[in-house]
Amino acid sequence: xxxxxxxxxxxxxxxxxxxxxxxxxxxxxxxxxxxxxxxxxxxxxxxxxxxxxxxxxxxxxxxxxxxxxxxxxxxxxxxxxxxxxxxxxxxxxxxxxxxxxxxxxxxxxxxxxxxxxxxxxxxxxxxxxxxxxxxxxxxxxxxxx
Amino acid sequence: xxxxxxxxxxxxxxxxxxxxxxxxxxxxxxxxxxxxxxxxxxxxxxxxxxxxxxxxxxxxxxxxxxxxxxxxxxxxxxxxxxxxxxxxxxxxxxxxxxxxxxxxxxxxxxxxxxxxxxxxxxxxxxxxxxxxxxxxxxxxxxxxx
Numbered sequence: 001x002x003x004x005x006x007x008x009x010x011x012x013x014x015x016x017x018x019x020x021x022x023x024x025x026x027x028x029x030x031x032x033x034x035x036x037x038x039x040x041x042x043x044x045x046x047x048x049x050x051x052x053x054x055x056x057x058x059x060x061x062x063x064x065x066x067x068x069x070x071x072x073x074x075x076x077x078x079x080x081x082x083x084x085x086x087x088x089x090x091x092x093x094x095x096x097x098x099x100x101x102x103x104x105x106x107x108x109x110x111x112x113x114x115x116x117x118x119x120x121x122x123x124x125x126x127x128x129x130x131x132x133x134x135x136x137x138x139x140x141x142x143x144x145x
Numbered sequence: 146x147x148x149x150x151x152x153x154x155x156x157x158x159x160x161x162x163x164x165x166x167x168x169x170x171x172x173x174x175x176x177x178x179x180x181x182x183x184x185x186x187x188x189x190x191x192x193x194x195x196x197x198x199x200x201x202x203x204x205x206x207x208x209x210x211x212x213x214x215x216x217x218x219x220x221x222x223x224x225x226x227x228x229x230x231x232x233x234x235x236x237x238x239x240x241x242x243x244x245x246x247x248x249x250x251x252x253x254x255x256x257x258x259x260x261x262x263x264x265x266x267x268x269x270x271x272x273x274x275x276x277x278x279x280x281x282x283x284x285x286x287x288x289x290x
Contacts, residue, residue, distance in 0.1 A: 037221075037223040038223075039221055039223065039230070039232040039252070041232075041270070044273060046250075046272065046273055047219070047250045047272065076184055076194045078182040078183070078184065078254075078265050079182075080228060081227070082225060082226070082228070083227070083228040085266050087184040087192055087268075089192070105191075107186070107266055107268040120223050120230065121230050121232070121252055121254075123232075123250075123252040123268050125188075125270030127192065128190065128191055
């Protein structure tokens, strides 16, 4: 049983992405609420609900042991007294790959519990290319040959 | 300015999907919190934050006036006193199309405000094929010619 206490939702979020980078299942599950009321949606994955489903899919993902780094950008925080929703872009680079992967957009919802802030929802899905990365150039001449 | 009051988060959700089906922009925005702290992620769309961005993209979507029906299934509700997170599958059928579209998985977060329950987050993304809808048949012979 985990006794980790996160004093803020942001602390829980930092621990979430550290556990993801380290493929550390126990550290990952210590971020989540201990209630059955948790939901996790991985990119293009089935919706997972409850401790058993959420834990099992993290276990499968971590068994592969991918060596990845996640850089969080464009965070928007909707903060209440007991709940915070964080909307972020996850910029993932995998060791050995030449290019960073396309960013994911994630909704992370945290609840203030008796045991500190815990995650109750993680929903991640592919984000389209960012304007800064792919500047549109409608005025550029089209080269057809 | 909207004066619509939703006594429960579920009432707000019903109004959300009715507005979506009717392509009714004012009814849609009446479901959302009036604060700037709102986030909307359409399937494969950029993350939208704040009233102006969220409203403008609904306006563009509704301008097309697609005649669609949304059936909500597999709802999981994480309920707090002031906030509820609803995880649902959206089963969308568009008039004139032979088959239902692949389901979406959506995370909808509602806040209890002075003006009743309002949406603060909508994040929808494609859900993979459900086992019941697409039974795997690894033992079936592969027809190559």
